[in-house]
Amino acid sequence: MSLPLIVLVILALAAAGFVLGRGRAMASAGGDIRLLHSLPGYYGWNVALAAMIPAFLALVLWLAIQPVVINGQVSSMISQGSIDASSLDLVMSDVRRVAEGLDTAVAAGALTAEEAGSLRTEFTDVRERLGQVGVALGSDVTSETLHAAQRYRELSGLGDLGRAIVVLGLAVLGAAWAWQRSNKDFRARNSVERVVRWILIAAASIAVLTTVGIALSLIFNTVEFFRLYPAADFFFGLTWSPSFGGGSELGIIPLIWATLYISLIALAVSVPVGLFAAVYLSEYATPAVRAVAKPLLEVLAGIPTIVYGLFALLTVGPLLVDVFGNGGLLGVDWMAGGTAVMTAGLVMGIMLIPFVSSLSDDIINAVPQAMRDGSLGLGATHSETVKQVILPAALPGIVGAILLAASRAIGETMIVVLGAGAAAKLSLNPFEAMTTVTAKIVSQLTGDADFASPEALVAFSLGMTLFVITLGLNIFALYIVRKYREQYE
Template identity: 75%
Template sequence: MALSFLLLTILVVAGLAYVLAKSRAFKSAGGDIRLLHSLPGYYGWNGALTVLLPTFLALLLWLAIQPVVVDHTVSGMISAESAAESTLGLVMSDVRRIADGLDLAVQNGVLTAQDASRLNTGSSDIRETLGAVGVALGAEVTAEKLEAAQTYRSATATGFWMRTVLVLLVALGGLAVSYRRTDKDFRARNFVEQVVKGILVFAALLAILTTVGIIFSLIFNTVEFFSLYPAEDFFFGLVWSPSFGGGSELGILPLIWATLYISLIALAVAVPVGLFAAIYLSEYASPTVRAVAKPLLEVLAGIPTIVYGLFALLTVGPLLVDIFGNDGALGVGWMQGGTAVMTAGLVMGIMLIPFVSSLSDDIINAVPQAMRDGSLGLGATHSETVKQVIMPAALPGIVGAILLAASRAIGETMIVVLGAGAAARLSMNPFDAMTTVTAKIVSQLTGDADFASPEALVAFALGMTLFVITLGLNIFALYIVRKYREQYD
């Protein structure tokens, strides 16, 4: 039974449990709803959840365990000689590819199920047979791999049927249990609310555990990097020159400098424009103008960053060269190419405008109306009220929004890759090409990187450093908001 059809079957059984439990609750109360402990819907949801929770748990466990068991069984069929020629993982990858190709051939009618089970390397050309259904094999199909693939198919098919039987039995068992325990005195509401609370707690824990998993993965690889490369050279080195052949200099300071430089230019663009737009929209714009302008401004937030990167590469960069290049309008010769800190900073600032304006607008609107009325009642003008009352009251939240925008700018990648260049240097000239931490993380993990070398592991150290910087900014932003917001509540 296909997984989608199995899920549909589970939902049907859960729906049946909902109807039966609700009907049984009414029946046990003699049709008088006042005699029920909970509302009728709770009894129905009790039945549905009693089916869904154990069934989905059993299904998830099976989906997690079955591939491990099958791979362990099949890998035992691989001889030591075959594993020695290439890694066991590569051999198992070929086995799975052959097995998937045989399944596809059976589905397309190229082979029957019996032919696929009896196939051997001497009776036919396996590569040609699987190539006919679009499965290309790079390595030679040996008799050992073919036998392992056939065993893999058989074990997987058996597992699918066992999974179907188990899941249906659990679903029907849940249906029987929910129907049997449902009566007018059953505390269905308590059960349903506890289940919903458990789901909410699980969602919160999942987010936390994901963060913890990311942190630990960075920490372990960072520790391994520092066991191969001196920490003082990494944090205080002025040269970034990785070489997978050896003799690398991996100083992070040029990357940190470029990251902060580009972020500063981006904030210099985004903060004034975004803040002024927020003040206008919240304090001066008519409802009609606000209803049109605010969505149009926030469209910028929905544009993919790769599009911003292309805009920087193809439009903003050449435009700046036409102005600040050797043959530009000013003729100053400051800019030699389209990729530069200024190019990436300007485009990143445009990207951050809706981020700053939307947060600032919400914060300004959260200032109590009584403060506005009091200021106007004392004779202040509208502009004086905005400058001397509303903005000081909203300032902590605005500072928090700016710091969050800064952390967003520090973590940006695609605009930097396409707009800022790839040179790691320390320079004060904003028209020079530089590169950032995020861009180097991408470059160090692409290509044929050997993850046992410091040149590849340095990406994790870069990521850990960036994580600490952005985490510090976020914590500081939350501290500012929480510390000063109480004064205006």
């Protein structure tokens, strides 16, 4: 039974359990809802959850464990005397591809299940046979690979059958157990709310554990990097010159400088525009204008960053060269090429406008109306009220929005890869090409990186540094916003 079909059957059993559980509870009360401890829907949800939760947990565990067990069984069939771990992975990849090809051929009717299990390379060109049903293989199939693929199919079939039996059996047993408990005195509401609380705890734990996992994966590789390269040279070095042949200089200062420089230009663009847009939308715009302008402004937040990067590379960069380079409109020659700090900073600033405007707009709207009315009642004009009452009251929240936008700018990758250039340097000229921490993380891990070398491991140290910086900014921003909200809510 296929995975989608199993999921649909579980949901159907849960739906049936909902109806049956609700009906049994009502029947035990003689149809009088007043005699029930909980509302009828709680009895139905108790049965539905009892059917779904054990089944889905078993399904997830089965999907995680089955491939590991099958790979272990099949890999033992591969002669490993002359291959290493990476070569074994390639062979197993071929085995899985041939097994999937046999399944495709059986599904297409080109082979019967018996033929797929009895094929031999001595009598059949397996590559050509699978190619006839649209399965392309990069090389001829050896006898060993074919036998392993057939064994892989056999074990996968048994595993899928066992998965369907166990998972659906748990769904039926869970529904039956909960249905049997459904009577007018059963505290169904307490049971359902307890289960929902644990589901919410699990969801929150996944988010927290994901963050912990990211941090740990960076920490271990960062520690390994500092075993190979001096930490003082990394944090205080002024030269970034990696060389996979040896003799690398991996100072982070030029990368940090370019990252902060581009972020500063981005904030210089996004903060005034976003803040002024927020003030207009919250204090001056009519409801009709706000209903149209706010969604249009927030569309900028939904544009993929790769599109912004192409916009920087193809439009903003050449436009700046026409103005500031090659004796352009201003008659100056400050900019030699389209990739520069200014290019990336301007485009990133455009990207950050909705972050600043949306958060600032919500914060300004949260200022109590009584403060506006009091200012206007004392004779202040609308503009004076905005300047002297509303903005000062909303300032902590606005600062938090700006810090969140700053952390977003520091972590941006695609815009700086395409718009800022690849040169690691310390310079005050915003029309020069520079590179950032995120761009170098990409470049150091691109290609055949040897993770035993400091030139590859440095990417994890760069990521850890960036993680600490952005995490600190986010924590500080959330602290400020929370303090503001506690003050006015």
